[in-house]
Amino acid sequence: MRPNDRKYAQSHEWVKLDGDVAIIGITDFAVQELSNGNESDLVYCDLPDAGRMLAAGETFGEIESVKAVSDLYAPIAGEVLETNAAIEDHLEILSKDPWGAGWIIKIKPESKKLDGLMDAAEYEKFVASKKH
Amino acid sequence: MKQTALHDVHAALGAKLIEFGGWHMPVQYGAILDEARCVRSTAGLFDLGHMGRVHVRGKDHLRFLDRVCTNFVAKIPVGAIRYSLFCKPDGNPIDDLLVYREADAVYLVVNASNTPVDLAWLREHAHGFEVEIDDQSDATGMLALQGQRSTEVLQQLVTDCDLTQIGYYKFGFGTVCGLRNTRISRTGYTGELGYELYLDNKDVVRVWEAILAAGAGADVRPIGLGARDILRLEAGMPLYGHEIDATHNPIEAGLDFGVSFKDEKGDWIGREALLAVRSAPQKKLVGISTDGPRVPRQGARLFAGATDVGYVCSGAVSPTLGTNIASAYVSLDRGAIGTALEVDFKGKRQPCTVRELPFFSRTRK
Numbered sequence: 001m002r003p004n005d006r007k008y009a010q011s012h013e014w015v016k017l018d019g020d021v022a023i024i025g026i027t028d029f030a031v032q033e034l035s036n037g038n039e040s041d042l043v044y045c046d047l048p049d050a051g052r053m054l055a056a057g058e059t060f061g062e063i064e065s066v067k068a069v070s071d072l073y074a075p076i077a078g079e080v081l082e083t084n085a086a087i088e089d090h091l092e093i094l095s096k097d098p099w100g101a102g103w104i105i106k107i108k109p110e111s112k113k114l115d116g117l118m119d120a121a122e123y124e125k126f127v128a129s130k131k132h
Numbered sequence: 133m134k135q136t137a138l139h140d141v142h143a144a145l146g147a148k149l150i151e152f153g154g155w156h157m158p159v160q161y162g163a164i165l166d167e168a169r170c171v172r173s174t175a176g177l178f179d180l181g182h183m184g185r186v187h188v189r190g191k192d193h194l195r196f197l198d199r200v201c202t203n204f205v206a207k208i209p210v211g212a213i214r215y216s217l218f219c220k221p222d223g224n225p226i227d228d229l230l231v232y233r234e235a236d237a238v239y240l241v242v243n244a245s246n247t248p249v250d251l252a253w254l255r256e257h258a259h260g261f262e263v264e265i266d267d268q269s270d271a272t273g274m275l276a277l278q279g280q281r282s283t284e285v286l287q288q289l290v291t292d293c294d295l296t297q298i299g300y301y302k303f304g305f306g307t308v309c310g311l312r313n314t315r316i317s318r319t320g321y322t323g324e325l326g327y328e329l330y331l332d333n334k335d336v337v338r339v340w341e342a343i344l345a346a347g348a349g350a351d352v353r354p355i356g357l358g359a360r361d362i363l364r365l366e367a368g369m370p371l372y373g374h375e376i377d378a379t380h381n382p383i384e385a386g387l388d389f390g391v392s393f394k395d396e397k398g399d400w401i402g403r404e405a406l407l408a409v410r411s412a413p414q415k416k417l418v419g420i421s422t423d424g425p426r427v428p429r430q431g432a433r434l435f436a437g438a439t440d441v442g443y444v445c446s447g448a449v450s451p452t453l454g455t456n457i458a459s460a461y462v463s464l465d466r467g468a469i470g471t472a473l474e475v476d477f478k479g480k481r482q483p484c485t486v487r488e489l490p491f492f493s494r495t496r497k
Contacts, residue, residue, distance in 0.1 A: 040163050
């Protein structure tokens, strides 16, 4: 079961509120899809500058594997406060700990209401429906 | 989606399967870069069952093929193989292919995704020629064993044919795993020493397993399409839909060796258009390398300062060169080896350099 302390987007990002800050990352499923379980297959991560205003659903960065590039989408609106510099040179952190050390950006959310996102149980079902 | 004879074997090996050219194919069994390194260091085994295989026979088969192919088919020695394309009257290809010249027939190997289009094209243009177009794609399979150790591994399974006697881009017939008269060609899509085997569907799994067993001591592993794409790009080999397609002709792609303008070949479809391109090309296909972290991808634009000078066709992480590489079309004045350019990633630039194609080859000797 995935962590129940956060919400999930259909584009496989998660968002977790921490006081006035919202932390955003990507799920284990997203990491698996990008890397097929081989952390060395992830090659690059492009992250936004602090201060950028993100609309909900807006592309805020890219993750690149040896196969392809995938966009990262903001699950909620807000201003970028900080990006996780550690992952830029160590993308394997995303494989090892997508829920914690593998966070991607922190934003100041426009609203703390995480509307239109899934809880862990709903995301579980959503992912199950994706597998063929 | 169509499945090759090895589909369930790939699934059992834990491969990640994707749609490719209408087929459900393994993109990787493990890490893509490790698979590419395996082929460069020992040898790797590929399932190519998805590719199209067509036998063309009949009294007029050479005259017919010299009408629809870009190369001079009647001049290919029996037992040899040549690269060719099918082009439309505008000179742009509908596909590229390998042409195997037999004593009284020609065997064609075409791309999976284009097979139905190719067959329709051949049948449309066969009118007036006495030819038989025999599509063997669904009844047969194809394996490739590629890498420096491929000869010693495959020879263990082949009787009555000395593989070292099959020259580059030549083919022969031998007994493979007891299967008599198996077509064996010294061809591939990796830039390595290697072989391609043509088999009846019912025999494919058995030969696949026998090769892996014979190669276990040499660290021969199954290799997916992800590594195959890296290897072919390193080897400077085109992929339809990238370096060539309905708007990219073979001349500007540097594939002149697969195009014959000799008078003896007679007129062929696309000849006039390609003659015009040859006399006034607008761009050229080059290699690109970049030490930056990002991989140039198809469609990425190339700049010299503020000037847009070209675009990327294919890109990859190259474990062999240790940099990221690409193939790209650039304007003629920017095609010199060593030219410094920049590749654009949604407004962010990364320096890159024009390189000679191929980046790597062990076969051209």
